[in-house]
Amino acid sequence: MTTQAAAAPDKLDGTVLKIAGVVVLGAIMSILDITVVSVALPTFQREFDATYAEVAWTMTGYTLALATVIPLSGWAADRFGTKRLYMLAVLLFTLGSALCATADSITQLIGYRVLQGLGGGMLMPLGMTIMTRAAGPARIGRLMAVLGIPMLLGPIGGPILGGWLIDAASWHWIFLINVPIGAIAVVYAYFALPKDAAEPSESFDFLGMLMLSPGLALFLYGLSSLPETGTITATKVWATMLVGAVLVVVFVLYSFRPRHPLLDLRLFRNRSLTVASVSLFVFIIAFMGAGLLFPSYFLQVRGESTLHAGLLMAPQGIGAMLTMPIAGTLADKIPVGRTVPFAMALIAVGFFAFTQVGTDTSYLLLCGSLFVMGLGMGGTMMPIMTSALRTLSAHDTARGSTLVNILQQIGSSAGAAIMSVILTSRLNGSPEIPGLTDPNSGKPVTEAGAAIAIQQGAPLPVEPSIFDRGIAFVADSFATTFWVGFALVLCTFIPIAFLPRKREAARVTDTVSDLDGGKAAPAPTLIH
Known part of the structure; x- marks a missing residue:
């Protein structure tokens, strides 16, 4: 059966939902893996007798591989077809996962993580391209809401899953668990994804x-x-x-x-794409950077286990799950410029509570604030992505999703680096404990450093008064860092103010007249 995107039904039919299932499965593997591994860093230090700087490369190497391969996704999708490339990406990711579980040294683990990243980097932009083409412009919002579930739940489910697997089995299982999921995803993709036509005429840049x-x-x-x-x-x-x-x-x-550049920046001539991309970039820096520190507060200040810290983050995911389907439907019917500011206001209100954190801040207040932020998250990220992609032609969708994913990756890395540097610089200002040195580095131990180590189970000979001062200093350092994050959240309202407030006509033809001299191609078709 041949169905034009322009004639797509208003609701998501079974065929589209099957395709969405494939993409969500791949996204879950890719996103969960990032947060699961972050939990295992102390375990890697112990198992491989490595420093924190060395084991951190298991995260950095993965991120760099993502950044390297994402720009290739747009051209490769056009050249080889999204179905074949998506299956290859899942295979690479699964193979990298299996190899990570066999690593005997930290160097091997980092190398295998790079292989994982080469596959994982293609999963999200390809998934967005596949879903956008399947649903048609009129239903992008609802499809993006489906794709957004693993993007928001990953940072919550990752620490819970990672903590449980490490405690119940071993660190190897945080990678081995991807193998059966990857095998299912490849078979599922083979049968569920429609055949797509490659465009080998485009030269590689x-x-x-x-x-x-x-x-x-x-x-x-x-x-x-x-x-x-x-x-x-x-x-x-x-x-x-x-x-x-x-x-x-x-x-x-x-x-x-060049006529066919690796990354087509001429797409930014599209005002909707430009405004939405800037809004998304600022939002990712503000929220994702500080959001990574929420579990750290529970671990380092409140002394919670990894599993409990993950469970305390669950209200955020619950809030996002409640509003995301609603926001996806509204994004297809109401201009995002009228809904996203209200969702961002919820995030700002919830975020403010974390600027007031101390050593004994009420968990009821913090979990309630996370729930409110989740409500806002569900109504922010995916509608902005919808605004970015809905006015692009089918031909430009792969290129547009590649642009969006690169901005996400840069924004996430920048946000995490900014927040980590601010927190670290604050903690380094803590007074040193006379006569107490770190046995590994030989450097003096600060009151804040001793307090964090004791909260995480280290038996340091520290007086209670020193511990109390140290943990209060750590809590104050987190509060200061969250104030910076809160200021960045408020800055997000500036680009969001330029999001479209009037109904835009979605592109239903594969017109490339603005790029290729006025020649328009026919409307895209999907063959099921």
Whole structure:
């Protein structure tokens, strides 16, 4: 049966939901893996006798692989077809997961994580492209709501799952669990995804790849090194960020010359895409960066276990699940500029409570605030993505989703680096404990450092009064960092004010007249 996207029914039919199931399964693997591994870092230190800086590369290597491969996704989707490429991405991710479980050294684990990232980096942009083409422009909001569930639940379910697997089995299972899920996803994708036509006529932009992929990787490497060094003046930070930024800028200037650039920045001529992309970028920096510190507060200040910290974050996911389907439906019927500001207001109200945290702040208040933030999250991220993609032609969808995913990756890395540096610099200002040194580094132990170590089970010989001062200092450091995050959340209202407030006509033809000299292609078709 051949169905045009323009004639798609108002509701999501069974065929579209089956396709959405494939994409959600892949997204769950990719996103959960990031947060699950973050929980296992202390375990990696112990198992491989490595420093924190070394084991942190299991996260950094994965992130850099994502940044390297995401720009290739748009061209590869056009060249090889989304179905085949999506199945290849799942296979790469699954193979990398299996190899991670066999690692005998931290170096091997980092290498296998890079392989995982090469597959994981393609899953999200390809998934967004597949779902957008399947649903048609009129139903993008509802499809994005479906895709948004794993994006919001990953940071919550990851710590819970990771903590449980490590306690009940071993660290190997945080990777082995992906193997059966990946096998199911490949078989599911083979039968559920429709055949799609590749477009081998487009040439690959090798010169663009040599500039953009290394540029992004170097820039994000410098950002990721900020928390470790604590200063932007460190050579490994400023030098790599500078070289990466130069490569990216040169790529931007170059990208308007070839007919088929690696990353089509000419899509930013579309005002809806531009405004939505800027809004999403600022939002990701503000919320994702500070959001990563919420579980850390429960772990380091309140002394909760990893499993309990994950459970305390659950109200945020519950709130998002309640509003996300509603927001997805509204995004298809009401301009996002009329709904997103109200959702952002909920996030700001909920976030404010964390600027007041102390050593004994009520869990009822904090969980209630997380629930309110979840309500806002469910009504923010996916509607903004919908606004970014709904006015693009079917031909441009793969390129547009690649742009959006790159901005997400840069924003998330920047937000995490900014918040981590602020928190670390605050904690480093804690007074030192006379006569107490770290046995590994030989450096003096601060009151804050001792308090955090004791909360996490280390038997340090510290007087109760010193512990009380240290833990109060840690709580105050978190509150200060959350004030910065709150200010960034308020800044998000500026680009959101420019989101469309009038109903836009969705693109239902594959018109590329603005790029290719006025020639329009026929409307896209989906063959089931």
